[in-house]
Amino acid sequence: MATTQDLASLAMEVGGDRVAVDAIAKGYQDPHFVEAKPSFILKLQRADILIVVGRELEIGWLPPLIQQSRNAKVQVGANGYLDASNGVRVLELPTGQITRAMGDVHPFGNPHYWLDPENGRIIARSIADKFSSLRPNDRSYFEQRLADFNARLTEAGKRWAAAVAPYKGIKIVTYHRSFPNFADRFGLDIVGYVEPKPGIPPSPGHTLELMEEMKRLNVKIVLVETYFDTKTPNAIGRGTGATVVVMPSSVGGVKEATDYLKLFDYDIALLVNAIKQAGGK
Numbered sequence: 001m002a003t004t005q006d007l008a009s010l011a012m013e014v015g016g017d018r019v020a021v022d023a024i025a026k027g028y029q030d031p032h033f034v035e036a037k038p039s040f041i042l043k044l045q046r047a048d049i050l051i052v053v054g055r056e057l058e059i060g061w062l063p064p065l066i067q068q069s070r071n072a073k074v075q076v077g078a079n080g081y082l083d084a085s086n087g088v089r090v091l092e093l094p095t096g097q098i099t100r101a102m103g104d105v106h107p108f109g110n111p112h113y114w115l116d117p118e119n120g121r122i123i124a125r126s127i128a129d130k131f132s133s134l135r136p137n138d139r140s141y142f143e144q145r146l147a148d149f150n151a152r153l154t155e156a157g158k159r160w161a162a163a164v165a166p167y168k169g170i171k172i173v174t175y176h177r178s179f180p181n182f183a184d185r186f187g188l189d190i191v192g193y194v195e196p197k198p199g200i201p202p203s204p205g206h207t208l209e210l211m212e213e214m215k216r217l218n219v220k221i222v223l224v225e226t227y228f229d230t231k232t233p234n235a236i237g238r239g240t241g242a243t244v245v246v247m248p249s250s251v252g253g254v255k256e257a258t259d260y261l262k263l264f265d266y267d268i269a270l271l272v273n274a275i276k277q278a279g280g281k
Helices: 005-018 036-044 061-070 119-133 137-169 178-184 204-217 231-240 260-277
Strands: 002-004 023-025 051-053 081-083 171-174 188-195 221-224 243-246
Touching: 002 005, 005 051, 005 137, 005 260, 023 036, 023 178, 036 061, 061 243, 081 119, 119 137, 119 178, 119 260, 137 178, 137 204, 137 260, 171 204, 178 188, 188 204, 204 231, 221 231, 231 243
Parallel strands: 002 023, 002 051, 051 081, 171 188, 171 221, 221 243
Antiparallel strands: none
């Protein structure tokens, strides 16, 4: 079991026909808020491995599912529990005291790290190691699958970088803090958020301030995750002349994003087309 479709996709890349993989959160859902269904408990009861995003992304819904599954293999710290954030590049690690007044700030850094494909490479390596430790006879199979995935990721990465290169440094606004890793990898400059604070719905005052700042900086792109209401972003777009781009942050967020590589194929193409239509830089 994986907590998200992104992790499930990477597990499938490595595991191939030697594993059966399922995801709890679907790509079109906000991964912070998932309904803890009894069916998930049943699936966790049968799981040999549970792969989690970690960094407290799933803190609101996963702990009771793990506990109620009573499956010793997938309890936190057990051999079948894999925190995919170990070893990846995590951004926005907060310093100083964190209070609720700061909104839904993650004390262990931004958990949307899978949106950097180089982190995807590290996650795939961790999954291969975990699979091999539990199925040593299949190690060479998992290693071959991992090598094939890495080769395809490297080729795709060159394609993505070339597509975005002409627009390096372009200023954008996003709804939630889902895209810092993506922006950092592909040279985008996030200058504001539709949410006044993480997890806090937009207010009229903040929206007006954001629009003024966007006009001042000539921001022409607003990225919105697929699971947010577009009413406020569309109003911002109308008021500033910016293009609102509804962009999936996970595999399964749209029907075209069927796996990890196709997620980036889709997002890069969508973004580049939007930038071109908005008049480049």
